[in-house]
Amino acid sequence: MARLKHSVNFFDAKVGFKAARWGGEPVTRLIDDAMCQLFDNSLDGIVITGPDTVITHVNTAYERIVGYPREHLIGKPVSVVKSGKTPPETFTDMWRQLKTSGRWIGELINRRQNGEEWYGFLSITKLVGDDGSVLGYVGIIRDITDRERTERMLVQKLRELAVTQEITVKTLALLSEHKDPDISGHLDR
Numbered sequence: 001m002a003r004l005k006h007s008v009n010f011f012d013a014k015v016g017f018k019a020a021r022w023g024g025e026p027v028t029r030l031i032d033d034a035m036c037q038l039f040d041n042s043l044d045g046i047v048i049t050g051p052d053t054v055i056t057h058v059n060t061a062y063e064r065i066v067g068y069p070r071e072h073l074i075g076k077p078v079s080v081v082k083s084g085k086t087p088p089e090t091f092t093d094m095w096r097q098l099k100t101s102g103r104w105i106g107e108l109i110n111r112r113q114n115g116e117e118w119y120g121f122l123s124i125t126k127l128v129g130d131d132g133s134v135l136g137y138v139g140i141i142r143d144i145t146d147r148e149r150t151e152r153m154l155v156q157k158l159r160e161l162a163v164t165q166e167i168t169v170k171t172l173a174l175l176s177e178h179k180d181p182d183i184s185g186h187l188d189r
Contacts, residue, residue: 045141051134065143067113083111102126119148
């Protein structure tokens, strides 16, 4: 199997893979090769950081999503794409869950290199060494901007429909009251 194009060697990262064999091949090698192919070919962005959340590796999909080239991202904190629009409580919850369970899933509002805001659905996993120390984090992110825009458009249309419905009901009530002055008593019941 081909090695990772971007110099990530998951086997050498020592993130807890145990030596075993499967069909004569060491499982660690199979996992390493599978992880390398997943990293290179994923349609979702993948970012790997050290324990200090400084970026060490990104895949091509992550570059495409954030609009920054790999060279600009490596060595920068993951906050390089932060927009400032994600509520602070989201980050508080994220770090609490990462500390307690080692995982977090949620949505963030980020900013591309060109300044455009984008919505991301992010899953983060804490990487822990055999000694319990934090080796880093792996984030897998999907751009959900189009979905968010569609949801906002639907919410706006529903609000407009509710206003139209309210106006229609009031208009019909006024017309009915005009024809039958006692109708307002019937409507109140």
